Every structure is written in structure tokens, then in C-alpha cells.
Amino acid sequence: MMKRNLLLLLAVIVLAVGPLLIHGRDGAEFTGSDDQAEAMITQIQPDYQRWAVPIWEPPSGEIESLLFALQAAIGAGLLGYYFGRRRAQSEAKGGSAPNALQDAVH
């Protein structure tokens, strides 16, 4: 199972790195699709008046990535805690603890 999961993760990496390679030299900016949609709105209806603004905005791109990283970290921490706990429980129930090396082979 671990081998299959590693292959799946590898495929995800290929899907993420592929676009960077494809657009390596054509100057693609990799801007967010949300921003592009905003530009599209302005193009379709140039006189649209935005009637609300966010209560608070991260003061810089750095703070914004900090908060995005924090969001992912909270999620990853919780997910890791969950699987760590379940794994420990299944090993405790199963008697002899299967070691990580065996897992990687099967």
C-alpha cells in the first residue's frame, strides 16, 4: 500500500511541476485565477462599483503567505495527529508492531 501511495504522491508532484516546466520560458506569470476572474469582471462591466471591501487585509504578500502556511500547518498537524494515533492503536491491538520498513516494502 505504501508503494502505491508513493506512486500517487509522485504523480501529484509531476502534475505540479509539469506546468512550471511547460511555461519555463514563455513568461507565464502564474497569477491566481481569482485575480484573473476579477479582471474579467472589469472587462465585461467596466462601470461595476465594488460595494464592499474586506474588513482586514494582510498588510503584505509575506503576511498573506504566513497565514496560508498557517492554515495548511493547522490542517497537516491535525491530520498527522489523527493517523499517528490510529496507527498506534492498530499496532497495540495487533500485538507485534509492524515496523516502518516492512510497511514500505508491502
Next chain:
Amino acid sequence: MHIMEGYLPVTHCIAWAAASAPFVILGARRITRVVREHPEVKLLLAASGAYVFILSALKMPSVTGSCSHPTGTGLAASLFGPTVTTVLSAIVLLFQALLLAHGGLTTLGANIFSMGIVGPFVAYGLFHGLKSAGLGAAIAIFFAATLGDLSTYVVTSFQLAFAFPDPASGIAGAAAKFLGVFAITQVPLAISEGLLTVVVWNLLNKYSKGEIATLAILSRRAA
């Protein structure tokens, strides 16, 4: 897929909020019931919410030369059902609207509708539909997560098209434009989400058999 603060007309904001509210209420009641009757799945519920947190924070590059992020809702929808996922999505959308200026409070209803309702219902339907059609659970959850993700972005495109019809080509023309921005960019990301969800599914099958069995009984009883 987050429609930004102030970028939907007031009437649309109210309409989408009204459409989403019943699902949030149903989901909250279902969570209360599931947790009361089966406290052993509480931690898996938190982990499924954590998965939405992770995936919706990952802005990934796409073949179109732009970036977007997956939704992460297919896992929770397949395990706990769509309305539970509505609540989890609402929490993430609120976090992003308040702390990241990503999405917004005025557009919260519309964003809940695409990410928390349509995506999860598509995923839930596909997971259980494909499984009863005889496909393996791992394949079923791949299509559930991938197409649930994609459908969310299709809905966003139409929400924007309804609000901003093209002067020449109308709603259909605007939808084509917004789909051009969102849908194509999303295809590789949706596939990534599908693959990652299979990884989590495989781990659950190995370490959480008891919970999966409990949830399978629950999902037969009520959506």
C-alpha cells in the same frame, strides 16, 4: 474559486446566502447527531475538516500558466455526507474571508454554495453511485474528489456569469469566459486532489477500518 468581497451584486449575495443557509443548518444538526450517536468518529470528522484546510490553502500552478487551489471537500463528502461538508467548508471560507481577504463575507453564501454544497453533493453522489455500480472504493473516491473539485469551479463560473452577463453574448458568453479562467486551470489540480484523496483513503483503510464501517452504515441510513 472564491468570489471576492463586494464582487457580486447585493441581490445575488442575498439569494445565494438564502440558498446556502438551509444546508448549513441541516449539516450542523447532522454533525450534532452523528457525534452524539457515534463519538468514535469525532476525530475522523476533525481530520476530514483538516484535509479541507490543507488543500484549500495550497495554491498550485496549472498548465494554463496560472494558479488556483483544490477544495479538499471530496473526502469529507464521501465519508460523512454532503451537508456535514457544507459546515466544514463554511468554517474554512470564514477563516479565509476574515484573515486572508480571500473570498468575503458578502460573497460567503455564494462561495458556500459552490464549494460546500454542489462540490460535496457531486462527490457524495459519485462515490456511492460508482461503488454500487461495482467499482472499487479507491477508484470511486478518485472520481468523487476530482469531479467534486471541478464542479465547484464550474458553479463559480456560472455564478459570475449570472451576475456579469456579457453585453454581446449574454450569460452563456460570460460563462464561457469565466470557465476559460477557472475550469481549464482547475483540471490538473482536480486530478491532484483526486490522487491525494486516494492516498488518504488507502491510509484510512489500513488504520481506520472500524470508523469506515460505522460511516458506511450511517450513509445507508440517511444522506
